[in-house]
Amino acid sequence: METTISRTQTVVLAAEGITRRFPGVTALDHVSLEIRSNEILGLVGENGAGKSVLTKILIGIYQADEGRIWLNGNEVVMNGTSDAIQKGIGAVFQEGSLIPNLSVTENLFLCHEADFLQYGVLSKRRMAAEARRLLLPMNIDIDVDAPVASLSAAAKQMVEIARVLWLSEKYGASNPVVILDEPTTVLNDSERDTLFDILNKLKRRASIVFISHRLQEVLENCDRIVVLKDGQNVTDMPTAGLQISEVEKLLVGHDFSGDRFRENEQLAPNEPVTLKIEQMGKAGAFEPVSFDVHEGEIISLVGLVGSGKEELCRCIAGLDQYDTGSVTIDGTRPRKGSSRAAVLGGIGHVPIERREEGLALNLSVADNINYLVLDKLKWAGLISSRLEKEHARRWVAECLVKTPSIGSACAGLSGGNQQKVILSKWLSSGVRLLILDHPTRGIDIGAKDEVYRLIRKFAKSGIAMIIMCDTLEEDIGLANRLLVMRERRLIGEIDASPGHKPSPQELIKLVV
Amino acid sequence: MEEKPRERVTQPDVRKAAMRLIGRVKPVHLTIVLILVVGTFMSVGNKEFLSLYNIDTILSFGAILLIAALGQMFAILIGGIDLSVGGTISLISVMFVFLVHSVGYWAYPICLATGLVLGYINGVILTRVKIPSFIATLGTGGIITSLAYVVSPRPISAASDDYGYFAVVNGSVWGVSNVFIIGLVTFVCILAFLRFSRAGRNIYFVGSNIKMAWMSGTDIAETRNVAFMLCGLCAAMVGIIISGVRYGGDPVVGTSYVLNSVAAVVVGGTALTGGTGGVVSVLFGTLFLSLLDNGMNVVGIDQYFQQALLGVMIILGVAVTFDRTKTPVIK
Amino acid sequence: MRPAASNTDAMRVPKSMSGTAVEVTKRWLRRSGIVAQLISLVLVIAVFALGTEGKNLSGANIQVVLSLAAIPAILAAGLHLTIVIGGIDLSLQGTVALCAVFVGLLSRNKFNGNDVGLWVVPIGIAIGGACGLVTGLLHTKLRIPSFITTLGISWVLYGLAVYINRAMIISLQDDRIQTFINDKPLGIANIAVVALAIALIVQFFEDRTRTGRYLYAVGGDEALAKQLGVKVDRVKILAFAVAGCLYGLGAVLLVNRMGTATSRAGLNLLFPVITAVAVGGVSLTGGLGGAKNALFGTLILTVLNNGMVLMAVNPYAQTAVNGVVLIAAVALTLDRKKLGFIK
Amino acid sequence: MKKTRFLVALLAGLAVSLSGVVQSSAADKTTLVVMIRGLDNPYHANYAAGAKALGQALGLPVDVLSSEGNSQKQFADLKAEIAKTGGNMVVNVDPNEAPDVVPIAKMLEDAGVYWVNWWNKPDDVKLQTYPHWVGHIAFDAVEQGYFNATELFKTFKTPNKGSIIAIQGMLSNNAAIGRFQGLQKALKEFPDVKLVQWEAADWDTNKAYEVTKQLLAAHPDVDGVWSANDNMAIGIVAALKEAGLAGKVLTCGTDGIPDAFDAIEAGSQASTEFMDSRYQAQLGLTMALAAKDGKLDVKAISPEHRAFLIAGTHVTRDNVKTFVAETVKVMPTYDLKDFYSKWVAAIK
Structure with a gap:
């Protein structure tokens, strides 16, 4: 895919043959990237395609296992973020890197306060003035003395962008590179417009790498687009004249093989309704929705981050309160806003944040698997070691968890095996409805297949499931039905029974 | 270009192998090594250290600290701390003497129930009022201490007619003192509770990952309340035992148990962040401190120097046994 | 390309800059983090003014309160730093005891020929x-x-400290520092002036120096700061x-105020000082509250205890009142919504 | 599995080391043991000094144990000492609190150790039950409080007429209670003296200073400050000095620490009562030693001489100089032949 490089643009940063492996997964496989001066480069790919890992390698948080990085024609090694920023490369991540209790000003200049020192004393006035100067082009009204914790997500992002620019300016980078990791997901429309105004202005003195899911905004605002898929380069082309559909095709890939998701194991759901959602709504999160999930049915919620699908799932799982409507599981209505009531009612939740929310990492595999069924593993009123071991062994075998022993701590397992432990925990508990939040996030192909197998198997046994997946093809492949959400509303329902699967291209049009 | 990646690959492998080896050694093993070292040193210093009489001494006094530490362990397991155990011990110790005089054996259940209630109050302040346990128990500790003074502003001695009621604590069975037996039974009960009951397991899960426990439908508030109630119960037991041993109560007697109990738990290798460790670690941690305390006297280390040495040994003990792999940020 | 609709916007002055003096003051107060403490202090004073029929507002009593609050305030100014970074310091008693003994032995005394004069101040701080x-x-x-x-x-x-001290009560025979402590050239005892100065200096250090701000960065998010x-x-x-330096200074003042030094000097100071720091609004999770909070916490507790004596x-009910005040103060000032699960 | 193996190895190791234990081979010389409450004040430190002097004179080893105010440590340390000496020792105990006495008595009785107890004892515990408990001795606390109060009253502008504030010791302590009773006895005798307020300062210099300062602000016109001991008197004198009242308003104390003598000489303290803990240590150890050597038949001692009060030495401005020179600065040779030379009354 050769493209003509305009003469005024020089390559600022180039990455070549970058490979990075994690235990069990190759996150990046000989990926190359060129960032040119005065451009906005769109970096696109589905979740798990390797965008974040690539970013982290570029700014030195990770080191590449293979490959080289060139800066203005010289090979460089990035030793951590502060080294990268001195070379003129900085990133703004979704999770943010601002210290919440410090003020905007302090965060802006943290660790680089030398300019504002007078006899060892910080000049607050000069710092604040400088902060205002930096934030002025950002076009937002921020009280620079307010603690960052009190800012909106948009404002935080602006502050971070300003920090990266200021630092690269300070270290004399003629054309700093700012990497923005999905900046628009937390923004509303007008904020998003403002952001692009600013980025377009910034382009005059910097290069911007813009990572996003929303193809529309990428195509509208970026000069060039790079698509990553499964840790590999797919394409690198200018956006001028590019159609969304072309990118969509690239994005979902060519190797769309029919049975990757074990579709031949998909069965029609049974008649009884397991979960009934009636006019459930939560102000500011999602409009009232109604749908049923039948026994053994897999429903996929499709939509962008911010479409309201996460909040919907959290409400069903009892992790959040909802305002209106009701949830009925197997004919009973668990008390709303109580995760305990939901679990007792038979609703399980496999969270996206495995390590933070899914596992007790320092406890053993057996402990984690058995956690929900301890009451059933009792002998004479006491938890029996023998039954515990039997149960854990059975499920380790059932779910093919690869672990040194059932007594090993979960912290030492790979992501895929951790996920299998979480699945075992829920599946063994007699759950009626399982919410799977990105069940294959960050795990390798082999483990993914295992997860698919488990999903099929337990759907067959009558467990209803609501899934949210990393890729649309996964959604389509796994689901019996797809529910599409956009801008906090349920906008459509698509049948995805075997033989009637929609194409990802059809679906993506609805989503974005 | 060719070599670089290989270096990067091999180096972690060697380290990984070493880490795996180290990973097998649990904190409690290191505590045992420490105990053996200290024990050997002491018994070389004075062979009377290992006489039956002295072993009985170590065990029966160690048992009191053990019970206090086991209680503290619950608070620490769920990721909190209980600084009010001192107050509870003091209050129960004076209350018990009064109660024995007026209601006889009923004093035992009443005092234990009081411990439970005090623990429950701590739990509620943490779970409902949502005040960090450090502050909450620092505050309730002061309040309970005042209550102890209300019950009796000065140490009181039991009337000699009531001595019979104290036999539960003071007697011995086949030469083994009851205090030691009580300690052992408590140890076994708590071991069993954590091992064999749902509520016990919940304590670990809440301490290890409170968010996960909550999302899995665990009643967080109840679990934490139970942990603090058990802590209060253990403190009440210590209060009763102290009253029993002394045939009298004292409104300040608990003070020294606050930090000592935390020290015993932590020296055993339990992190203050919660979710790790257990009764066995606490047992060995307590044994370590008791051996030191007793041994320094038996060996005849200058009284003026013992306090300093104890401090050094605690730091050393924690430095050796503390499992840093589980806590990336050490506060 | 979107039209640059924001050209005029870019020129406008942010809202936060504008406002009348009242608004500025309000904002400053809100951000200073001591409003709740100020109110509590006034409240405590008012309650005891009623309870003691105004005795606690007599000039003599105010003098007493200020000079009694001085040493705990200095210790709190030190201790709160370790809480700001997200840790805790229980070594106060030991440090004060050791410093006190050294101060005693280095000043002119009956037991040895040492006399370092006023050098004892920097030496105590250094130890x-x-x-x-x-x-x-x-x-x-x-x-x-x-x-x-x-x-x-x-x-x-x-x-x-006990080992070195060997139970001596070391009487100082040089009362220059003692005289200075109790002098009132500014209307209040110098010791209170010193404590106020220390609190201001530490607050200044926290606000206006790089390292001071780093304390808060570490307390806010240690991993990120790194x-x-x-x-x-x-x-x-x-x-x-x-x-440690401030404990040392505290020890120097404690010893000289009394004219005697023993290893008992730091006894029973630790938990009252932690209580003061917490009541002042320094969060035990780190990153919030400064020396001014520690100072206010100390003042509130001193006024409280003074009122109860009056x-x-x-x-023995005083311990209970302190406990209640601690819990109540934290319950009122802690912003628990942001903390998630409280441990 | 690994854990199990480790534990087995551990148990085996313990068993081996236990089998190597030789049964208690008693030390050949009797050890003189003093158990005191702390090492950080002169009164208790003098116990150690007295015991060491006696040990030197008799050629016997001396061990000083300190409970640091912790009763459990007190028991544990005593038991450790019994283990260390195999029971060949005599003990002079200053128990932490009265309730500690019973377990100590039982422990020493079981070990067959002769001992003498000071200060604290539960009222209904009888020494006759314990053949190895040679004596229980205390200074007369009521008398101390009374004597110091009367000396203080004399220093008023109009002697025996005026108002005082009082600083108590630790409320939970017998000596504090006794001394306060003495003060009240004096107040009854001198109705013109008013006690306007009292506070407890827990024997602590610093706390006494703080409390006095606050009380002086509330009652600026008092004529004297009664204090239950000398440690607190130091703080009181500092507070009085700050208020510009040093030498005008006096205090008093008990114990007889060097600073108190200085204060009496300087005129800021009226009086103190010296309790010679060196004598206490030597008397107690000698009595116990005599019982152990069979020179004193414990059973034959009359009840009045098993538990009794002894007198301290009154120190006022009149005798302070000579007293310090002759008694405090040098270790006097005490009359240890007659154990009851300072006997004043029996303890009921």
Whole structure:
């Protein structure tokens, strides 16, 4: 895919043959990237395609296992973020890197306060003035003395962008590179417009790498687009004249093989309704929705981050309160806003944040698997070691968890095996409805297949499931039905029974 | 270009192998090594250290600290701390003497129930009022201490007619003192509770990952309340035992148990962040401190120097046994 | 390309800059983090003014309160630093005891021929600082939690103090510092002026120096601060060392105020000082509250205890009142919504 | 599995080391043991000094144990000492609190150790039950409080007429209670003296200073400050000095620490009562030693001489100089032949 490089643009940063492996997964496989001066480069790919890992390698948080990085024609090694920023490369991540209790000003200049020192004393006035100067082009009204914790997500992002620019300016980078990791997901429309105004202005003195899911905004605002898929380069082309559909095709890939998701194991759901959602709504999160999930049915919620699908799932799982409507599981209505009531009612939740929310990492595999069924593993009123071991062994075998022993701590397992432990925990508990939040996030192909197998198997046994997946093809492949959400509303329902699967291209049009 | 990646690959492998080896050694093993070292040193210093009489001494006094530490362990397991155990011990110790005089054996259940209630109050302040346990128990500790003074502003001695009621604590069975037996039974009960009951397991899960426990439908508030109630119960037991041993109560007697109990738990290798460790670690941690305390006297280390040495040994003990792999940020 | 609709916007002055003097004051007060403490202080004073029929507002009593609050305020100004970075320091008693004994033995006294004169002030501070430095080094380099490091260190230092002191009550025969402490050239005792100055200096250090701000960065998010380039270990060691220095100063003042030095000097000070720090609104999770909070906390508790003495409240109920005030103060000031699960 | 193996190895190791234990081979010389409450004040430190002097004179080893105010440590340390000496020792105990006495008595009785107890004892515990408990001795606390109060009253502008504030010791302590009773006895005798307020300062210099300062602000016109001991008197004198009242308003104390003598000489303290803990240590140890050597038949001692009060030495401005020179600065040779030379009354 050769493209003509305009003469005024020089390559600022180039990455070549970058490979990075994690235990069990190759996150990046000989990926190359060129960032040119005065451009906005769109970096696109589905979740798990390797965008974040690539970013982290570029700014030195990770080191590449293979490959080289060139800066203005010289090979460089990035030793951590502060080294990268001195070379003129900085990133703004979704999770943010601002210290919440410090003020905007302090965060802006943290660790680089030398300019504002007078006899060892910080000049607050000069710092604040400088902060205002930096934030002025950002076009937002921020009280620079307010603690960052009190800012909106948009404002935080602006502050971070300003920090990266200021630092690269300070270290004399003629054309700093700012990497923005999905900046628009937390923004509303007008904020998003403002952001692009600013980025377009910034382009005059910097290069911007813009990572996003929303193809529309990428195509509208970026000069060039790079698509990553499964840790590999797919394409690198200018956006001028590019159609969304072309990118969509690239994005979902060519190797769309029919049975990757074990579709031949998909069965029609049974008649009884397991979960009934009636006019459930939560102000500011999602409009009232109604749908049923039948026994053994897999429903996929499709939509962008911010479409309201996460909040919907959290409400069903009892992790959040909802305002209106009701949830009925197997004919009973668990008390709303109580995760305990939901679990007792038979609703399980496999969270996206495995390590933070899914596992007790320092406890053993057996402990984690058995956690929900301890009451059933009792002998004479006491938890029996023998039954515990039997149960854990059975499920380790059932779910093919690869672990040194059932007594090993979960912290030492790979992501895929951790996920299998979480699945075992829920599946063994007699759950009626399982919410799977990105069940294959960050795990390798082999483990993914295992997860698919488990999903099929337990759907067959009558467990209803609501899934949210990393890729649309996964959604389509796994689901019996797809529910599409956009801008906090349920906008459509698509049948995805075997033989009637929609194409990802059809679906993506609805989503974005 | 060719070599670089290989270096990067091999180096972690060697380290990984070493880490795996180290990973097998649990904190409690290191505590045992420490105990053996200290024990050997002491018994070389004075062979009377290992006489039956002295072993009985170590065990029966160690048992009191053990019970206090086991209680503290619950608070620490769920990721909190209980600084009010001192107050509870003091209050129960004076209350018990009064109660024995007026209601006889009923004093035992009443005092234990009081411990439970005090623990429950701590739990509620943490779970409902949502005040960090450090502050909450620092505050309730002061309040309970005042209550102890209300019950009796000065140490009181039991009337000699009531001595019979104290036999539960003071007697011995086949030469083994009851205090030691009580300690052992408590140890076994708590071991069993954590091992064999749902509520016990919940304590670990809440301490290890409170968010996960909550999302899995665990009643967080109840679990934490139970942990603090058990802590209060253990403190009440210590209060009763102290009253029993002394045939009298004292409104300040608990003070020294606050930090000592935390020290015993932590020296055993339990992190203050919660979710790790257990009764066995606490047992060995307590044994370590008791051996030191007793041994320094038996060996005849200058009284003026013992306090300093104890401090050094605690730091050393924690430095050796503390499992840093589980806590990336050490506060 | 979108039209640059924001050209005019870019020129406008942010809202936060504007406002009348009242608004500015309001904002400053809100941000200063001491409004609740100020109100509590006024409230406590008012309650006891009623309870003691105004006796607590007599000039003599105000003098007494100010000079009594001075030493705890200095200790709190030190101790709160270790809480700001997210740790805790239990070594106060040991450090004060050791410093007190050294101060006693180095001043002119009956037991030995030493007389370093006023040099005893920097020496006392330096010994405290050295103790804090060791604590900080052990905590960061051996990676032992501060709770247990400082507990152990406290026992070691107290033990050493007792060992060196050998139960002597060392009477100082040089009362220059004592005279200075109690002099009132500014209308209030110098010791209160010193404490106020220390609180202001520490507050200034926290607000206006790089290292001071790093304390808060470490307390706010240690891992992130490290990633952004803050030398976390160095900052932590510094916090413990500065705390130690202030304990040293506290010991110098304690000893000279009384004219005698013993290893008992730091007895029963630790938990009252922690209570004061917490009541003042310094969050035990780190990163919030400064020396001014510690100062206000100390003042509130001193006024409280003074009021109870004036009202002749049973001395042992005083512990309970302190406990209630601690819980109530934290319950009112802690912003628990942001903290998620409270441990 | 690994853990199990480790534990087995551990148990085996313990068993081996236990089998190597030789049964208690008693030390050949009797050890003189003093158990005191702390090492950080002169009164208790003098116990150690007295015991060491006696040990030197008799050629016997001396061990000083300190409970640091912790009763459990007190028991544990005593038991450790019994283990260390195999029971060949005599003990002089200053128990932490009265309730500690019973377990100590039982422990020493079981070990067959002769001992003498000071200060605290539960009222209904009878020494006759314990053949190895040679004596229980205390200074007369009521008398101390009374004597110091009367001396203080004399220093008023109009002697025996005026108002005082009082600083108590630890409320939970017998000596504090006794001394306060003495004060009240004096107040009854001198109705013109008013006690306007009292506070407890827990024997602590610093706390006494703080409390006095606050009380002086509330009652600026008092004529004297009664204090239950000398440690607190130091703080009181500092507070009085700050208020510009040093030498005008006096205090008093008990114990007889060097600073108190200085204060009496300087005129800021009226009086103190010296309790010679060196004598206490030597008397107690000698009595116990005599019982152990069979020179004193414990059973034959009359009840009045098993538990009794002894007198301290009154120190006022009149005798302070000579007293310090002759008694405090040098270790006097005490009359240890007659154990009851300072006997004043039996303890009921």
